[in-house]
Amino acid sequence: MALILDGLKIRDQILKECQPRVAALEAARCLPGLAVILAGDNPASEIYVRNKVKACQELGIYSEKLTPPETVTTAQLIEMVESLNARPEIDGILVQMPLPKQVDAKRVLLAINPDKDVDGFHPLNLGRLVTNTPGPRACTPSGIMELLKRYNIPIAGKHAVVVGRSDIVGKPMALMLLHQHATVTICHSRTSNLAAVCREADILVAAIGQPAFITAEFIKPGATVIDVGINRLTSREQVASIFRNAPDKLATFEKRGSVLVGDVNPIDVAERAGAYTPVPGGVGPLTVAMLMANTVEAAERRLDVCSA
Ligand code: GUN
Numbered sequence: 001m002a003l004i005l006d007g008l009k010i011r012d013q014i015l016k017e018c019q020p021r022v023a024a025l026e027a028a029r030c031l032p033g034l035a036v037i038l039a040g041d042n043p044a045s046e047i048y049v050r051n052k053v054k055a056c057q058e059l060g061i062y063s064e065k066l067t068p069p070e071t072v073t074t075a076q077l078i079e080m081v082e083s084l085n086a087r088p089e090i091d092g093i094l095v096q097m098p099l100p101k102q103v104d105a106k107r108v109l110l111a112i113n114p115d116k117d118v119d120g121f122h123p124l125n126l127g128r129l130v131t132n133t134p135g136p137r138a139c140t141p142s143g144i145m146e147l148l149k150r151y152n153i154p155i156a157g158k159h160a161v162v163v164g165r166s167d168i169v170g171k172p173m174a175l176m177l178l179h180q181h182a183t184v185t186i187c188h189s190r191t192s193n194l195a196a197v198c199r200e201a202d203i204l205v206a207a208i209g210q211p212a213f214i215t216a217e218f219i220k221p222g223a224t225v226i227d228v229g230i231n232r233l234t235s236r237e238q239v240a241s242i243f244r245n246a247p248d249k250l251a252t253f254e255k256r257g258s259v260l261v262g263d264v265n266p267i268d269v270a271e272r273a274g275a276y277t278p279v280p281g282g283v284g285p286l287t288v289a290m291l292m293a294n295t296v297e298a299a300e301r302r303l304d305v306c307s308a
Pocket of ligand 1: 094095096097098119139140168287
């Protein structure tokens with residue numbers, strides 16, 4: 001039986017390690033503060049942001065949410081970011097992606113003070129990632145690295161295949177695995193013989209955004225499979241087919257009208273992988289935990305600067 005890599009367990013470990021750090025910062029009158037900008041109405045983003053704000057509350061971190069409308073302009077978002085840059089009690093600024101289509105996301109990210117860039121999306125911090133120098137790192141891939149480390153999954157010398165080339169997950173994931181001495185292949189929508197390339201992977205990371213796209217033929221027996229996808233299935237036929245008529249999933253569908261599935265076929269991965277992350281309960285919780293860790297770290301840097 002494949003080992004299930006429990007993201008909730010690792011999230012709890014990471015958050016527990018943050019607790020004494022938050023207490024020490026509070027005692028030093030330097031409570032960490034996170035500002036989240038959620039522009040427009042994207043239901044998935046609303047859920048992600050709600051989870052981020054809830055995690056702050058549970059950890060005792062100050063947070064505030066700014067919700068400009070769908071019609072917001074690039075200039076207005078830059079102005080918002082600049083006013084957050086100027087507030088010393090705000091350690092982290094997170095601009096939830098994707099932004100409304102008229103907004104130039106790259107210009108908005110460039111406006112964030114790199115010291116407050118708790119998502120690691122600013123070009124300066126991306127440069128630090130490329131050169132493997134310290135700095136805030138993108139939360140989803142850094143959470144995956146924590147998961148692999150804490151489960152003692154070997155990386156050095158292994159072949160890692162990352163499916164997906166986004167700035168948020170695919171590219172930083174590939175670099176982090178490379179820095180741990182994996183041999184890394186990045187695949188995308190135009191890769192030929194995708195299944196054959198994936199079947200070479202000792203570590204397979206799926207960040208595609210297509211439900212149950214990775215099936216048995218993509219998975220080398222015994223591989224570690226990391227599923228970054230969160231897709232909502234709203235057709236009963238799809239649920240029945242992907243979950244092979246599993247009664248619990250069909251019951252969930254009848255009750256809620258939808259079922260979550262990752263980018264990896266959940267039955268195939270359980271049968272073929274050596275270890276894998278489930279959906280839900282795998283990668284998702286780690287992203288939030290790493291955001292908390294990045295925010296705490298930004299506050300610790302502020303305290304260092306203040307007390308220097
Ligand atoms: N959209 C999807 N994932 C993320 C993330 O980690 N950070 C931000 N800002 N937006 C996202």
